[in-house]
Amino acid sequence: MATKHEQILKYIDDLPVGDKISVRQIAKALGVSEGTAYRAIKDAENKGYVSTIERVGTIRIERKKKENIEKLTFAEVVNIVDGQVLGGKDGLHKTLNKFVIGAMKIDAMMKYTGAGNLLIVGNRVNAQELALKAGAAVLITGGFDTEEHVKKLADELELPIILSSYDSFTVATMINRAIYDQLIKKEILLVEDILTPISETAFLSLDDSVSKWHELNKSTNHSRFPVVDSAFKVQGMVTSKDIIGVELHVSIEKVMTKNPMAVGGKTSVASSAHMMVWEGIELIPVVDESQVLQGIISRQDVLKALQMIQRQPQVGETIDDVITSQLVSAGIRVKGEDIYRCEVTPQMTNYLGTISYGVFTALVTDAANRTMRAFKRGDLVIENITIYFIKPVQMDSMIEIHPRVLEIGRKFGKIDIEVYNEGRLVGKAMMMCQLFDRT
16 A cells, blocks of 8 residues: 555646645645645655746646756757857757767768757858758857758757857867766765655654654654754754753753754765764754755765765766876885875966966875875865975976874874975975764
8 A cells, every 4th residue: 555655746746737736735635744745745846746936836847857967958058159049949958969070071971960969060051951850950150140941940840050159179179078077067976866855854843842852763763853843944953962851841942953054955975074074963954945854964874975986986087086196106105104206297287387286285185195094994074284385396397295194093183294396395284184984
């Protein structure tokens, strides 16, 4: 037999597209509590067939297919190239799966052009027309217009014709960069990827008593719960410390910690980890822009997610990846600690041709992290780092990084880093970090 939650989801799914939905309406129609109705509506919103629109309300919408994040829609291409749509606006939602630069004879060009493609071409009207008939959209470079019959064909086929003032090479580079950025974004784990949704979250209301905390504690074996008001906005947090010695009839509102820390779904898991370690928090509510509860994340969820990321092969390299990939062990140990070497490439320099401050910071931080992990298996969060530049380091120089652990305890570490170029001390850094074991 389906649960109440599943029954509500089916009820919402069966509603006609465009129907308005409310917590009170669902609760009344199906004879459930408003809390149960609210959880189901939020779950439906996460699944993509309900949307909350400001000043309109919650609406049943067409279920959206989840697009591959590595691909771009033609509408996104318009924004990337500062383009103008000449025709085929109804096809802007379609996805680009490959782009072709039309720098060849038409017969050869058509061999590479097919449905879902984007042909990047100048003022070659024949090529534009043939590409549309082959199912491809067209991006006209150089600021050239096209003929009216081509625009009409684009409207009929619902395939966009986009005009850009940039040249073909620049446009292709811009689109390629955007696709590459999408690959990097795909690897960044967000809170919304790991949260426990509200449909599975235990929480308390302002008018609940301490006895309700004991009930939830017994049924869930958890001791920390967010507290919400009648609009499901987070107002506080209650932990076992808050209710010690408090009588059962006392209101939760009187014992809760008000204005607790919260994160949004688009917050990175790394940022949340830093916040939780820095503040000593075990559980954080996840809220939307209106502070309405969306779910929770625990410290254990965050640590597991970060460990999983470290084991994943990377697809798109960030600037930090490019920099730290140059850092290699010198095969030398001084007082039991590894020495690292790195060549200063042109990418690592500033406009003066010397190593930039950001690159220097990334290198000493990575070397310190490697050294600290050799002493203590686990994860760390940088608490404070102080950088001293002493002498400029020129392009194509080889630098040596000497990390030295000054102090290490169960929960913190202190490390000193010295950087040398041709035997001269060129920079120093001091780093403090918090350490925590992997669970």
